Amino acid sequence: MDVSGPSGSGKTTLLRTLARLMPGATGSLAVDGQRADTLAPQRWRALVALLPQKPAILPGDLRTNLVLPWRLKVERDVAEPGSEALLSALDEVGLGGLPLDRDATRLSVGQQARVALLRVVLTGPRVLLLDEPDAALDPESSSALAQALVRIAATGTAIVRVRHRESDGLAARRLVLTQGGRLTEAGP
Template identity: 45%
Template structure:
């Protein structure tokens, strides 16, 4: 079973009060993301890729279907807790007023992270270095370039170590070297325990285990990066599940059949226990 699953997800957007815009809809989309793997989501502009990951983060109205994180249905936990664990990084980076440090620590100003330890300056510095971001932590966030701001917005999510990363073209504003560095860092953050779905328009970087393609409301899946064979799947050294139960377009019947009633609803808010064989991701960034 995947770490993150969407079953029969139906979403409609932009139809109701704007007759000029063509309504966009996804019907009964199912897919699953395995631990320790990175997936790409491709498709033409306007196909609904951003909409799909918004729906996964419970940030848009959904007509039907269900979302599961490690077998636990989304309804079993507070929506803020869900978004902390299934974290979306939007396409348009937007920083709050303050320094780079203020922005990286922004998640810790929220109630949902109150009981979690604050990262040290050393850890934040290591994150910046890994993303080839050569700016001081005391730099005013408003003075950063577009590409620098995009990386700060991404790193502040990485610092919270969510289990599922939903990245919406976060490397679009970056030069090739930075995009490579961000790709490597993504793989490091995902490690053995997390998973990541990336919307990308750049050419494949070989880090994707599989690629979803969204077109005409249909989600298809192919193993490996599109166009080029992945020469190194970073997750390969860890213990991984046998096969990816991955998305199969409009047929909800094709999604894995395990019932959600088996999942313990009470254990909603804490992270599930992890297989003892694998090393924790936490050490990754430093």
């Protein structure tokens, strides 16, 4: 699903609310019939994973950054990937050939964006929330990302994307927000 709308219309707020990352939000959320208020917030965020607009690459190598989610205490449905799985995952987002001991902070902005995406995807969330994932990418990286998203969606993960660019034909549905956060259009 793609979400679009002018600046300030609440696209990021919508994603943060879905990830239970919005202080003061009210209402109820559920994923696969499981209500948000029956789960610890950390566990909910592992299931409904937000990738913020600015990728946060921590000091350290590529491997440290990719397995970071497994260094946190929260329970995961997916086991920590080994080196082989990491390398093939990197290949799938167009980062094949990068060694796992490469200093992640020295990667380009586009590469960092894909590492941050991969880090979230590897944890196997049920819903993936992407805040302008291709805003900082060149057309080539952007299409590599789109292909990766098609593969992720094929595994049954729901994807909600905030997007400014023209439709790339991937989204099954489209939400349009207007100033003030009202939903004006919803459709395929």
